[in-house]
Amino acid sequence: xxxxxxxxxxxxxxxxxxxxxxxxxxxxxxxxxxxxxxxxxxxxxxxxxxxxxxxxxxxxxxxxxxxxxxxxxxxxxxxxxxxxxxxxxxxxxxxxxxxxxxxxxxxxxxxxxxxxxxxxxxxxxxxxxxxxxxxxxxxxxxxxxxxxxxxxxxxxxxxxxxxxxxxxxxxxxxxxxxxxxxxxxxxxxxxxxxxxxxxxxxxxxxxxxxxxxxxxxxxxxxxxxxxxxxxxxxxxxxxxxxxxxxxxxxxxxxxxxxxxxxxxxxxxxxxxxxxxxxxxxxxxxxxxxxxxxxxxxxxxxxxxxxxxxxxxxxxxxxxxxxxxxxxxxxxxxxxxxxxxxxxxxxxxxxxxxxxxxxxxxxxxxxxxxxxxxxxxxxxxxxxxxxxxxxxxxxxxxxxxxxxxxxxxxxxxxxxxxxxxxxxxxxxxxxxxxxxxxxxxxxxxxxxxxxxxxxxxxxxxxxxxxxxxxxxxxxxxxxxxxxxxxxxxxxxxxxxxxxxxxxxxxxxxxxxxxxxxxxxxxxxxxxxxxxxxxxx
Amino acid sequence: xxxxxxxxxxxxxxxxxxxxxxxxxxxxxxxxxxxxxxxxxxxxxxxxxxxxxxxxxxxxxxxxxxxxxxxxxxxxxxxxxxxxxxxxxxxxxxxxxxxxxxxxxxxxxxxxxxxxxxxxxxxxxxxxxxxxxxxxxxxxxxxxxxxxxxxxxxxxxxxxxxxxxxxxxxxxxxxxxxxxxxxxxxxxxxxxxxxxxxxxxxxxxxxxxxxxxxxxxxxxxxxxxxxxxxxxxxxxxxxxxxxxxxxxxxxxxxxxxxxxxxxxxxxxxxxxxxxxxxxxxxxxxxxxxxxxxxxxxxxxxxxxxxxxxxxxx
Numbered sequence: 001x002x003x004x005x006x007x008x009x010x011x012x013x014x015x016x017x018x019x020x021x022x023x024x025x026x027x028x029x030x031x032x033x034x035x036x037x038x039x040x041x042x043x044x045x046x047x048x049x050x051x052x053x054x055x056x057x058x059x060x061x062x063x064x065x066x067x068x069x070x071x072x073x074x075x076x077x078x079x080x081x082x083x084x085x086x087x088x089x090x091x092x093x094x095x096x097x098x099x100x101x102x103x104x105x106x107x108x109x110x111x112x113x114x115x116x117x118x119x120x121x122x123x124x125x126x127x128x129x130x131x132x133x134x135x136x137x138x139x140x141x142x143x144x145x146x147x148x149x150x151x152x153x154x155x156x157x158x159x160x161x162x163x164x165x166x167x168x169x170x171x172x173x174x175x176x177x178x179x180x181x182x183x184x185x186x187x188x189x190x191x192x193x194x195x196x197x198x199x200x201x202x203x204x205x206x207x208x209x210x211x212x213x214x215x216x217x218x219x220x221x222x223x224x225x226x227x228x229x230x231x232x233x234x235x236x237x238x239x240x241x242x243x244x245x246x247x248x249x250x251x252x253x254x255x256x257x258x259x260x261x262x263x264x265x266x267x268x269x270x271x272x273x274x275x276x277x278x279x280x281x282x283x284x285x286x287x288x289x290x291x292x293x294x295x296x297x298x299x300x301x302x303x304x305x306x307x308x309x310x311x312x313x314x315x316x317x318x319x320x321x322x323x324x325x326x327x328x329x330x331x332x333x334x335x336x337x338x339x340x341x342x343x344x345x346x347x348x349x350x351x352x353x354x355x356x357x358x359x360x361x362x363x364x365x366x367x368x369x370x371x372x373x374x375x376x377x378x379x380x381x382x383x384x385x386x387x388x389x390x391x392x393x394x395x396x397x398x399x400x401x402x403x404x405x406x407x408x409x410x411x412x413x414x415x416x417x418x419x420x421x422x423x424x425x426x427x428x429x430x431x432x433x434x435x436x437x438x439x440x441x442x443x444x445x446x447x448x449x450x451x452x453x454x455x456x457x458x459x460x461x462x463x464x465x466x467x468x469x470x471x472x473x474x475x476x477x478x479x480x481x482x483x484x485x486x487x488x489x490x491x492x493x494x495x496x497x498x499x500x501x502x503x504x505x506x507x508x509x510x511x512x513x514x515x516x517x518x519x520x521x522x523x524x525x526x527x528x529x530x531x532x533x534x535x
Numbered sequence: 536x537x538x539x540x541x542x543x544x545x546x547x548x549x550x551x552x553x554x555x556x557x558x559x560x561x562x563x564x565x566x567x568x569x570x571x572x573x574x575x576x577x578x579x580x581x582x583x584x585x586x587x588x589x590x591x592x593x594x595x596x597x598x599x600x601x602x603x604x605x606x607x608x609x610x611x612x613x614x615x616x617x618x619x620x621x622x623x624x625x626x627x628x629x630x631x632x633x634x635x636x637x638x639x640x641x642x643x644x645x646x647x648x649x650x651x652x653x654x655x656x657x658x659x660x661x662x663x664x665x666x667x668x669x670x671x672x673x674x675x676x677x678x679x680x681x682x683x684x685x686x687x688x689x690x691x692x693x694x695x696x697x698x699x700x701x702x703x704x705x706x707x708x709x710x711x712x713x714x715x716x717x718x719x720x721x722x723x724x725x726x727x728x729x730x731x732x733x734x735x736x737x738x739x740x741x742x743x744x745x746x747x748x749x750x751x752x753x754x755x756x757x758x759x760x761x762x763x764x765x766x767x768x769x770x771x772x773x774x775x776x777x778x779x780x781x782x783x784x785x786x787x788x789x790x791x792x793x794x795x796x797x798x799x800x801x802x803x804x805x806x807x808x809x810x811x812x813x814x815x816x817x818x819x820x821x822x823x824x825x826x827x828x829x830x831x832x833x834x835x836x837x838x839x840x841x842x843x844x845x846x847x848x
Binding site for chain 2: 050058060202203206355356357358359360361362363365366369370373374376377378380381382384385388389391392393394424425427428431432434435436438439442443446449450453468471472475476477478479480482483484486487489490495498499502535
């Protein structure tokens with residue numbers, strides 16, 4: 001065990017040099033790094049949100065909402081196909097996960113059935129390559145009721161689509177916040193994890209994430225009074241909506257949507273040229289502009305409402321037809337709220353409601369304190385271990401300490417090179433590794449002493465110590481490694497960071513004990529030819 | 536310079552005779568832990584119970600906890616805990632899960648912020664809704680159980696089944712005692728406590744495997760020696776290492792406990808406890824359990840054979 005081929009020596013030293021190269025960037029500032037030549041590694045440790053501050057928000061796409069929305073579209077479709085063929089019906093309604101309708105004339109049941117059948121579509125983009133799974137199933141009861149029910153596969157594919165689409169919308173919105181490297185990813189089937197580092201104000205992020213941002217342009221109902229609608233019943237085709245003012249102003253708004261936000265091309269925050277107040281200017285795409293022109297032409301003199309998520313943002317009067325397809329929304333905006341509205345308008349509407357089911361926000365101050373405390377604890381802990389090892393094993397303790405330093409360098413280098421995230425428990429993992437890393441050396445040294453006591457010569461004892469301890473060290477570390485892997489798969493951010501440092505620490509520990517430390521001891525044996533064991 | 540020796544060379548403690556008290560002691564401790572858990576339950580943090588946690592730093596040097604508590608109690612949010620955290624002007628506020636689903640939890644943060652105003656710095660805000668907390672609790676239990684099972688399989692594969700079972704029993708002992716400690720002291724039990732328990736599992740197994748490895752080696756070497764003596768010999772041979780590694784690990788953890796961030800104090804404390812329990816169980820539980828599990832058939836032990844044994848050459 002004490003002989004090393006020359007290429008092995010080279011390989012061991014090379015590994016440590018690489019570890020050092022990858023670990024070093026963490027000691028320099030970004031500025032110094034950028035002035036270094038390109039071939040040097042520059043990647044620094046990625047700090048977790050708990051260390052650099054930021055928000056971690058887990059959103060749930062509400063399945064019930066997705067189903068409801070889909071069923072409403074289906075109900076509309078059923079209505080129009082039946083009307084198209086002039087088939088009389090009653091009781092068109094949504095019940096549980098289905099749309100049902102009773103056909104008045106039983107003789108037309110078969111015809112109605114054929115018509116409604118056209119609404120049963122195969123699931124698009126099925127992973128099984130369109131293996132025939134249908135989005136819904138159609139059944140007929142004896143008393144002439146047709147029932148269109150969403151299949152579990154149909155629901156799943158709808159939710160799936162809603163999650164993908166939501167991720168796109170959220171990405172566009174969060175990107176506009178201008179923070180560095182936000183991460184938006186799918187979690188499981190119906191969840192989205194948003195992580196935004198270095199954000200001071202999580203309230204604003206949450207508002208931006210949760211607004212559905214369904215923007216509609218509708219007419220204000222001027223033929224009925226708002227007060228009567230509030231106290232009594234509003235007319236069938238209108239509803240009462242409030243403005244965002246304090247106190248809120250009620251408006252009676254027609255339910256029919258003239259144009260929706262889907263047709264917007266652009267929206268920008270700007271200032272009103274006369275009042276100098278913050279406003280949002282917008283521009284429709286070609287078809288939206290045509291519609292907007294036609295609608296404004298037909299309703300000159302009437303007020304229309306700009307509604308965002310059931311809240312009236314403003315209700316201006318149409319003074320003249322707007323044919324250019326662009327306009328201005330003025331409400332009681334601040335610069336920030338005008339900016340946010342423009343962001344929401346540009347990014348588009350969310351296809352479903354999102355609920356925040358977990359939030360973890362850490363301010364930058366706490367993260368900084370944690371790093372400082374962790375660094376001090378790590379350094380003090382390492383010094384204590386180093387002193388103790390030296391007291392216990394003298395020169396060999398020194399070798400073990402050099403291996404420990406190589407080990408820590410390799411851990412930092414590996415973490416930086418892998419782009420792994422360092423979290424607060426991760427720092428604890430490194431400190432713990434420092435304590436446990438010397439275990440491998442202790443095992444070897446104790447074994448050497450034992451072999452020597454039982455009568456082996458110094459060199460033979462050292463040799464036997466390394467080879468006999470190897471199996472033990474591997475078995476002992478593999479069991480800890482298994483625990484670390486399982487911890488990693490448990491998977492929440494900070495805890496996962498702990499598992500990563502623990503696992504990497506185990507690998508580097510075994511490496512540094514069996515290569516670097518052994519190399520040092522072998523070198524010493526070669527040069528001194530010792531007759532007595534120094535431990 | 537004379538090297539430091541925590542365990543003198545040639546130490547020969549008759550560990551196996553101690554199993555007369557160590558087994559009953561462990562049984563008593565396990566029962567006590569389970570009883571403590573049954574009576575006091577664990578002080579579950581928001582990770583598993585759901586709810587809101589807010590850490591603030593006040594502008595004054597010493598936070599007026601009574602005042603903050605009074606203001607927050609006026610909000611009628613149910614159970615509200617207010618306590619100092621790490622520094623006199625650092626305050627940790629915990630609010631229990633509110634009725635009314637996920638949105639209601641988010642409202643708590645806004646209410647607390649409105650009450651305490653802008654003069655305090657919000658260092659940390661964590662909200663865990665009812666849905667997530669339930670999942671985290673089951674994921675945590677699954678993680679600990681599957682870790683134990685995976686290790687059982689690994690050791691079974693590498694050793695004989697008695698070793699696998701002995702190691703897992705000893706480690707389960709450590710896990711139960713750790714849970715008992717959490718229950719007895721009322722320490723907050725959260726996700727990082729699960730991480731601590733898994734680390735204890737790893738550490739304790741590490742320790743146990745080192746002793747077992749030596750037992751296996753000695754079993755091959757001394758075919759005729761009584762199991763009891765082999766166990767004693769093996770523990771004594773590895774004792775120096777067991778103590779040394781515990782000391783270095785405790786040095787690192789101790790420095791983390793004293794100097795590290797308040798956020799991971801209970802995490803570190805649990806691991807320090809785990810080092811003690813894990814070391815104890817490797818010596819006093821894991822090894823004697825092999826006798827209990829009848830690792831070597833009795834008739835072999837009875838055949839006394841002298842002189843053929845060789846001291847390791």
